[in-house]
Amino acid sequence: GAGVSQTPSNKVTEKGKYVELRCDPISGHTALYWYRQSLGQGPEFLIYFQGTGAADDSGLPNDRFFAVRPEGSVSTLKIQRTERGDSAVYLCASSLMVRSSDYNEQFFGPGTRLTVL
Amino acid sequence: GIQVEQSPPDLILQEGANSTLRCNFSDSVNNLQWFHQNPWGQLINLFYIPSGTKQNGRLSATTVATERYSLLYISSSQTTDSGVYFCAPPEWGNTPLVFGKGTRLSVIA
Numbered sequence: 001g002a003g004v005s006q007t008p009s010n011k012v013t014e015k016g017k018y019v020e021l022r023c024d025p026i027s028g029h030t031a032l033y034w035y036r037q038s039l040g041q042g043p044e045f046l047i048y049f050q051g052t053g054a055a056d057d058s059g060l061p062n063d064r065f066f067a068v069r070p071e072g073s074v075s076t077l078k079i080q081r082t083e084r085g086d087s088a089v090y091l092c093a094s095s096l097m098v099r100s101s102d103y104n105e106q107f108f109g110p111g112t113r114l115t116v117l
Numbered sequence: 118g119i120q121v122e123q124s125p126p127d128l129i130l131q132e133g134a135n136s137t138l139r140c141n142f143s144d145s146v147n148n149l150q151w152f153h154q155n156p157w158g159q160l161i162n163l164f165y166i167p168s169g170t171k172q173n174g175r176l177s178a179t180t181v182a183t184e185r186y187s188l189l190y191i192s193s194s195q196t197t198d199s200g201v202y203f204c205a206p207p208e209w210g211n212t213p214l215v216f217g218k219g220t221r222l223s224v225i226a
Contacts, residue, residue: 033213042121042203042216043160056212089158093214104148104207106214108160 004109025094033093121217138189140204149206
């Protein structure tokens with residue numbers, strides 16, 4: 001597709017359950033980012049991948065959160081033992097990171113709205 | 118880490134009016150993006166502007182990196198301009214973006 005896609009668009013789950021959120025980046029983009037946006041706030045960084053490896057996971061709030069990108073394209077954000085405080089919109093972005101330059105424009109998907117009851 | 122402040126936090130405009138949104142950041146940056154988050158939550162890229170001035174239709178942006186601020190100009194505003202405008206530089210280098218709290222714009226007919 002032309003842009004970043006995310007599935008599902010909405011996810012309602014019960015406290016304590018496990019959820020997976022999927023991101024499909026723009027074709028050819030090597031860098032992939034996960035952000036989380038709470039109501040009335042700007043997005044906050046969670047983790048980013050350069051290729052298959054997590055280059056920086058310092059934004060993950062705790063060890064219940066984990067993300068993978070096994071083939072360097074699609075990524076899955078996994079949340080174990082969900083809590084009500086995890087409710088937010090989870091955004092994915094990708095960029096064509098060019099190491100030889102500073103150019104790194106990020107493009108965002110439509111997000112997954114997670115509601116934990 | 119880098120701090121990003123946006124002003125004003127809220128803005129109401131009559132259709133056709135012009136406005137300037139400001140973004141201050143606490144450290145030097147090598148790139149900066151402006152986004153429009155529409156009422157459906159989609160972040161739309163407006164400008165990638167490490168320095169200088171760019172124009173796209175009724176919108177233009179200026180970044181003065183040495184003075185650590187960027188401005189977004191909206192001219193002849195339309196109701197479809199409503200939403201939240203974010204500026205976002207990276208923490209450093211090409212790392213993930215740091216967002217301000219945004220400016221919520223409402224354009225009324």
